[in-house]
Amino acid sequence: MQIHRQPVLTPPNAAVEPVLQKQLALLLESTGEGIYGIDMAGRCTFINRAGAHMIGREPDEVLGCNMHELTHHSLPDGQPYAEHDCAIFNAFRQGLPCRIDTEVFWHRDQHCFPVEYSSYPLMDGDTVLGAVITFVDITERKRAADALQAAKSELEQRVEERTQALSVALGQLRELSAYSETVREEERTRIAREVHDELGSLLVALKMDVNWMDKRLSEQKQRTPHEAEAMRTRLRSKCQNMSGLIERAVDNVGRIITDLRPSILDHQGLWAALEWQAHEFAQSAELALDWDMQGTDGVELPEPEAMAVFRIFQEMLSNVARHAQATAITLRIQVAQALLTISVQDNGCGASPIAFEAPTAYGVMGMRERARHFGGQLEISSQIGLGSAFTLRLPLPKT
Helix, strand or coil: CEECCCCCECCCCCCCCHHHHHHHHHHHHHCCCEEEEEECCCEEEEECHHHHHHCCCCHHHHCCCEHHHHHCCECCCCCECCHHHCHHHHHHCCCCCEEEEEEEEECCCCCEEEEEEEEEEEEECCEEEEEEEEEEECHHHHHHHHHHHHHHHHHHHHHHHHHHHHHHHHHHHHHHHHHHHHHHHHHHHHHHHHHHHHHHHHHHHHHHHHHHHHHHHHCHHHCCHHHHHHHHHHHHHHHHHHHHHHHHHHHHHHHHHHHHCCHHHHHCCHHHHHHHHHHHHHHHHCCEEEEEEECCCCCCCCHHHHHHHHHHHHHHHHHHHHHHCCCEEEEEEEEECCEEEEEEEECCCCCCHHHHHCCCCHHHHHHHHHHHHCCCEEEEEECCCCCEEEEEEEECCCC
16 A cells, blocks of 8 residues: 555535536546545545446445445455455545555446555545545456566566576587587597507508518628529518508508598599498498489589588488398488488387487487588487388578
8 A cells, every 4th residue: 555645635515606516526527537535434425427337336326325335345355355454444534645556346246346546535624524536447457467467477488498498408519519529539549549550550560571671681692692582582572461561551541531531522522422331331231222312413512511411321320330220221312302301211120209309319419410500400200110210301502
């Protein structure tokens, strides 16, 4: 309840000129707000038509009635609202005004409606004679406020949901970044091991053979012609052995380079690289391959997008190798209507769809992030015992 000082109102009296009384009556009837007066007992001394109609009554039947008992008797939940607790009565009996917008008035048919009312004491000098109350039905205002609050609450909930989703996505991104770094470190370790174990051992063997040849050649003058001829035979054999070691070293270097970035991707393009990768995978994994590629003639992708497609394709095949336990694989590549579609389907053990949404499904997460970066999407269909199908759909850049 807000209580504040206002200029006092002087009550009408019998001495007022009839013309002034008529003007006051017209003034009361011209407003859309409800206005009524009460004496010290709370009885209605006057009420305008708008106020009477708001509580479902005629002005004549309200006069003389206790207004609290008539229209202010209960709280919104129907609990009794005692007169000694009424803000109107407590204020004007102290000669103070008040303004309230949190209560209700009751209609004749026993439904309540929210109101905003103001009460001002009627004073004769220092004597309180009663009060004048103005009130308006604020049902629409309350409805609008409730709708606004509901919209605000919904917005806050959405913001909270989006924040939570963003937090989860950020966590997944961090995990994916950590996983990617782990994979890179494992790849570095693998390459370092291959260089050390294979290339290193080959180079050491070559070094030992070269040293052996250098030593044998330096002794050649001391040998008899027969011994020198025998040594030349051994040297030729050693050279042949060294040639074999060099070929193995070259093969290992080529394989390591291919693992890092297949040269076919640069020299012959994406489509040749995908076909090479598919047949290489099927052969190494001992899988029956059903291969089909259509619509790729004359189609070229920018280098970053081509590399992303190749890496996604590699990860699709890697997923089959790691989890599918398949015996056959079907690969479909098609370009149509500026859309690239790559499908990898196996006849393996399959998995629950939940498995591909797990926070630790970093391979799937990485494929989806690569695809999303270029405006594409990755679809996964899998049933336990019926295999899995990975489908990449990527819009081609406009030329």
